Amino acid sequence: EAQVTQNPRYLITVTGKKLTVTCSQNMNHEYMSWYRQDPGLGLRQIYYSMNVEVTDKGDVPEGYKVSRKEKRNFPLILESPSPNQTSLYFCASSPLGQPSPLHFGNGTRLTVT
Amino acid sequence: GESVGLHLPTLSVQEGDNSIINCAYSNSASDYFIWYKQESGKGPQFIIDIRSNMDKRQGQRVTVLLNKTVKHLSLQIAATQPGDSAVYFCADLRSNDYKLSFGAGTTVTVRA
Numbered sequence: 001e002a003q004v005t006q007n008p009r010y011l012i013t014v015t016g017k018k019l020t021v022t023c024s025q026n027m028n029h030e031y032m033s034w035y036r037q038d039p040g041l042g043l044r045q046i047y048y049s050m051n052v053e054v055t056d057k058g059d060v061p062e063g064y065k066v067s068r069k070e071k072r073n074f075p076l077i078l079e080s081p082s083p084n085q086t087s088l089y090f091c092a093s094s095p096l097g098q099p100s101p102l103h104f105g106n107g108t109r110l111t112v113t
Numbered sequence: 114g115e116s117v118g119l120h121l122p123t124l125s126v127q128e129g130d131n132s133i134i135n136c137a138y139s140n141s142a143s144d145y146f147i148w149y150k151q152e153s154g155k156g157p158q159f160i161i162d163i164r165s166n167m168d169k170r171q172g173q174r175v176t177v178l179l180n181k182t183v184k185h186l187s188l189q190i191a192a193t194q195p196g197d198s199a200v201y202f203c204a205d206l207r208s209n210d211y212k213l214s215f216g217a218g219t220t221v222t223v224r225a
Contacts, residue, residue, distance in 0.1 A: 004156075031211060042202065042217040043157070050211065058212075090156050099145035099164070099206050102213060104156030 002027045006105035021076045021108045023091030030096040032074040036087040081112040123220045132190040134219050136203035143205035148188045151200045198223045
């Protein structure tokens with residue numbers, strides 16, 4: 001089944017403790033992206049990647065890192081999480097070329113205390 | 114910055130009626146538009162898309178209308194069902210930088 005898989009689905013952590021949210025897609029998509037979703041603010045892009053070893057900042061990149069060592073994986077790294085990073089995070093992917101809709105994962109709900 | 118926005122945060126619809134969800138965009142460079150449906154506990158799911166060279170596109174029970182003159186996008190759902198209850202997002206993609214911008218979403222509630 002074609003899908004975007006995020007792990008974990010839920011995560012509670014403390015301020016300053018480094019964490020990684022994994023994202024993997026099995027559709028051979030070039031483009032991958034991370035979003036955070038907050039009430040009243042909709043989906044905001046954190047980072048995106050057009051292909052392996054190519055990453056760019058989105059609208060709200062502060063406090064986050066990403067890497068794209070392989071085509072299928074696009075982990076989101078929070079080196080020193082803070083409470084304002086408490087949010088619902090979505091990874092998404094799509095092919096490049098003709099404009100295509102993004103395929104989303106089911107989300108990771110992160111709470112930073 | 115420029116963004117896509119939705120007119121109403123909530124919409125209550127009687128089961129069996131048609132629903133219309135509206136969206137306005139400001140970026141004249143936008144050339145691809147998408148509607149997503151998000152159910153509780155899930156990620157956004159693709160519903161239908163439309164390119165800027167089209168005015169209307171139909172799917173199964175859904176129709177998207179694009180008015181480039183007033184930068185307006187709408188989603189029509191025919192014979193709304195309880196399973197249509199969800200949050201609906203419009204989004205625009207600018208092909209030059211492949212960046213997707215979302216509106217805040219409209220929560221649709223279907224009354225039995």
